[in-house]
Amino acid sequence: MIKKNKGIFQPTHLILCLFIISALCSCTVNKKIKYFQDLPDSAKYGAINTVPFKGPVIQKDDIISLDIQTIDPGNTAVLNQGTSVQSVGSSSASAIGTQQISGFLVDKDGNIEVPLLGKIMVAGLTTSEARELIRTKAAVYYKNPSVQVRFANFKITLIGEVAKPATYTVPNEKVSILDAIGLAGDLTIFGRRENVLLIRDIDGQKKYARIDLNSSETFSSPYFYLKQNDVIYVEPNKAKITSTDATKTRNITIAASLFSALLVVLIRVL
Numbered sequence: 001m002i003k004k005n006k007g008i009f010q011p012t013h014l015i016l017c018l019f020i021i022s023a024l025c026s027c028t029v030n031k032k033i034k035y036f037q038d039l040p041d042s043a044k045y046g047a048i049n050t051v052p053f054k055g056p057v058i059q060k061d062d063i064i065s066l067d068i069q070t071i072d073p074g075n076t077a078v079l080n081q082g083t084s085v086q087s088v089g090s091s092s093a094s095a096i097g098t099q100q101i102s103g104f105l106v107d108k109d110g111n112i113e114v115p116l117l118g119k120i121m122v123a124g125l126t127t128s129e130a131r132e133l134i135r136t137k138a139a140v141y142y143k144n145p146s147v148q149v150r151f152a153n154f155k156i157t158l159i160g161e162v163a164k165p166a167t168y169t170v171p172n173e174k175v176s177i178l179d180a181i182g183l184a185g186d187l188t189i190f191g192r193r194e195n196v197l198l199i200r201d202i203d204g205q206k207k208y209a210r211i212d213l214n215s216s217e218t219f220s221s222p223y224f225y226l227k228q229n230d231v232i233y234v235e236p237n238k239a240k241i242t243s244t245d246a247t248k249t250r251n252i253t254i255a256a257s258l259f260s261a262l263l264v265v266l267i268r269v270l
Contacts, residue, residue, distance in 0.1 A: 033187075056151075058110075059228070079114055161235070166184065174225065191234040196233070197211075
């Protein structure tokens with residue numbers, strides 16, 4: 001009686017090989033989508049050095065909200081009445097469009113014009129510095145005025161491989177790249193976390209930087225905290241590009257079919 005040759009191509013061996021390949025692919029995917037991979041998994045607690053926060057400076061075309069208060073609120077009501085300005089933004093992905101924002105528009109020369117106080121140069125100042133400047137000018141007419149200055153159109157835009165790409169208007173000027181990603185519902189599984197592109201408008205020029213969200217060095221990056229009008233672009237990874245390429249998809253399908261047919265033949269023969 002002739003026994004069949006039980007070599008390396010036994011069905012059980014083929015199944016084991018497929019299992020190993022599948023496991024390796026799963027590990028690769030997990031490695032690509034995990035944030036801050038250099039932080040030890042075994043440590044329950046730890047500390048990460050973050051870059052000091054520096055408030056964004058006011059630029060031309062920003063919209064500034066003023067709130068000037070005195071003992072008699074009626075005396076300063078006229079000072080707080082800004083004009084209605086159109087701004088593109090949204091607080092959610094379903095509300096994208098042009099919004100009417102009440103505030104003081106910073107003109108091309110960097111000034112805002114406040115009733116009674118006149119033109120005030122605010123470009124290049126943080127909101128804290130602008131507050132002190134406006135308080136000094138208001139003190140000429142009012143006793144012990146209280147002044148609050150905020151951005152009325154602090155916008156950030158997220159595009160590419162995020163769950164909810166949109167332009168978001170945020171009420172807080174201290175917003176990090178992680179906050180922005182949270183607003184957009186996180187990156188998709190196809191987003192390149194190690195090569196996130198941030199585009200920033202500085203003095204009329206577009207500057208850009210690459211951020212690696214797989215590394216905890218993100219926290220010490222000068223781009224960790226965002227500025228108004230920042231744009232974050234998340235590139236698609238190779239898996240997404242391949243899945244959207246009709247030719248490659250067809251070739252992969254054919255190859256998978258041939259491999260399946262070959263596997264069936266080998267199992268029957270062996």
